[in-house]
Amino acid sequence: MxxxxxxxxxxxxxxxxxxxxxxxxxxxxxxxxxxxxxxxxxxxxxxxxxxxxxxxxxxxxxxxxxxxxxxxxxxxxxxxxxxxxxxxxxxxxxxxxxxxxxxxxxxxxxxxxxxxxxxxxxxxxxxxxxxxxxxxxxxxxxxxxxxxxxxxxxxxxxxxxxxxxxxxxxxxxxxxxxxxxxxxxxxxxxxxSFDQLKRSLRAMGGLLVAGGVVTWIFISDGIRDTTFSMSFQLLPLYMQNLIGLTNVEIGWLSSISAIATMLFLTPAGWLSDRKGERLGIVVGFTLIAGAVALFINTGAFIGFAMVFALFGVGSALIEPAYNSLISKVVPMNLRGIAFGVFSTSIGLISLPAPYIGAMLWERFSPKLPFFFPIVTTLLLLPVMWIKFKIPKVSPSEEVAEA
Known part of the structure; x- marks a missing residue:
């Protein structure tokens, strides 16, 4: 550094x-x-x-x-x-x-x-x-x-x-x-100038619809954020209302997740550099899907501690790999607007997701919202492995083709 x-x-x-x-x-x-x-x-x-x-x-x-x-x-x-x-x-x-x-x-x-x-x-x-x-x-x-x-x-x-x-x-x-x-x-x-902004947005739009890595990052990220937002806002309610954990115990679980993430971020970054970004992304999402499955099948604090530790390790594997992947497939002069476009578009797509998850909880079952991230993750894993491969052409060439 x-x-x-x-x-x-x-x-x-x-x-x-x-x-x-x-x-x-x-x-x-x-x-x-x-x-x-x-x-x-x-x-x-x-x-x-x-x-x-x-x-x-x-x-x-x-x-x-x-x-x-x-x-x-x-x-x-x-x-x-x-x-x-x-x-x-x-x-x-x-x-x-x-x-x-x-x-x-x-x-x-x-x-x-x-x-x-x-x-x-x-x-x-x-x-x-x-x-x-x-x-x-x-x-x-x-x-x-x-x-x-x-x-x-x-x-x-x-x-x-x-x-x-x-x-x-x-x-x-x-x-x-x-x-x-x-x-x-x-x-x-x-x-x-706003003309420059329009040119940047057009170039970024070209990357999004070109069918390359950027397109698949956007699609997978939108689906993932939507389904995870349906359930992850409900985690504290599930643990307290249905299991009976206290606020202090829930706070400790958040700390366990943060500590696990901090411990594994550096080796996860090394793994991304040595073995490629898609390996960390796929393994990370596999761990998180497994953690959600364990979450809806446990009823003790120690079980939830394992769940949140897996959340932390999964996040550690995903974040540096995702950021590194985006930085490699987006031209340097578009990186700032790329992160902005991803955050805004995905935020708009997933905006109603917590409300939908709450409706599924109330009308069907408290466990139902948690099945969506498991299913979508399992469906997306092969897509990520196949599509999250760095192209041999440069990002600027991909923009030109678009």
Whole structure:
């Protein structure tokens, strides 16, 4: 990992420790600010829609003006979001924080993935993605306990102030990095414009319909996200309402998953580089499908611990391989918008999935939603193995053919 990438990862850890301090507790804060249960649901529905409006634009801007510059712009929006969280007089005003926070995530996430690709050689890219995401998992382990302690003993406002300070520190470093990056490169002759955005979208659209690896990533990812969203939002309800696990036990299960992911990300990245991305993806999804099958057939904490450990290992195998695969089949000048297009399109497709899963739970059986990810994964495994093979032609040639 380069020094610049290490500093960038440091800012990601700082910013996301701040985010993980409050995200698990945000429903309680919205309720404390005067919202009833239905209004809490409305709040999070809007929260899910807001990123969709920014992700493609954020990815395009990342391609146009530079990764670090786009991250810096998004970070300013994130700082404004924390201001809204601290000073909002009612839950309605918190929606402003949701929108600005969505802008931050939509600008940072595509740039984060693309920046790692550009700061790592192709032959070790999977390993670098694995190391980066292993470091990133620290935030899921330390952020929630810090947020829980501060909010419990000093109140939600104090928690958001501490998170604001952490995120603000990350933003200052990002602004300095963006300034240094601007000084070290020759300005582009072509300024960002909507014509350029349309050309990028057309080129990305060509990749999506060309029938190559990008097409099959999009199809499989859309199906996977939809079916998994139908059931994974119901995991805590199933474990507590039907099995009787406590909140503390469910929290420990989340920690087990995060720790397993962190431990296996680096070797998973190595596996991706040595044996190819599709092996990690197929093995990872096989483990997750097996974990879901075990989930609906166990009734003890130790069984659920095994399930969540498998979830963590499966995710560790999939994530660096997926990111490395996308970075290799998408031209460098389209990587930012590619991550934005994937996130937005798949987010739109899977948006109603949690509601559909809840209806299946209520009208048929609580176990029924969990069969969908098992079946679709088993159907997609041979497709992934056959289609997720790096083409001999370059991505630019694939765009030209499209």
């Amino acid at each position: 380069t020094r610049r990438l290490l500093v960038f990862m440091g800012t990601m850890i700082l910013a996301n420790v701040a985010g993980h301090m409050y995200r698990p507790l945000l429903p309680l804060y919205v309720q404390e600010m005067g919202a009833d249960i239905a209004q809490v649901g409305l709040f999070f529905t809007i929260g899910a829609i807001a990123p969709l409006a920014f992700q493609i634009f954020g990815g395009w801007l990342s391609d146009s003006i530079g990764r670090l510059q786009a991250v810096a712009i998004g970070s300013i929006g994130g700082v404004l979001g924390y201001v809204a969280y601290v000073f909002s007089p009612s839950w309605e005003w918190l929606l402003l924080a949701t929108v600005t926070g969505a802008m931050a995530g939509s600008f940072v996430a595509p740039s984060y993935m693309a920046f790692i690709a550009e700061e790592s050689p192709e032959e070790s890219r999977g390993r670098v993605y694995g190391i980066s995401q292993a470091l990133f998992m620290i935030v899921g382990i330390i952020g929630p306990p810090i947020g829980g302690y501060i909010s419990e003993y000093y109140g939600f406002k104090s928690m958001f102030i501490v998170a604001w300070i952490l995120y603000g520190s990350a933003t200052v470093i990002r602004l300095i990095m963006a300034r240094d990056a601007m000084r070290s490169v020759t300005p582009s002759e072509e300024k960002p």
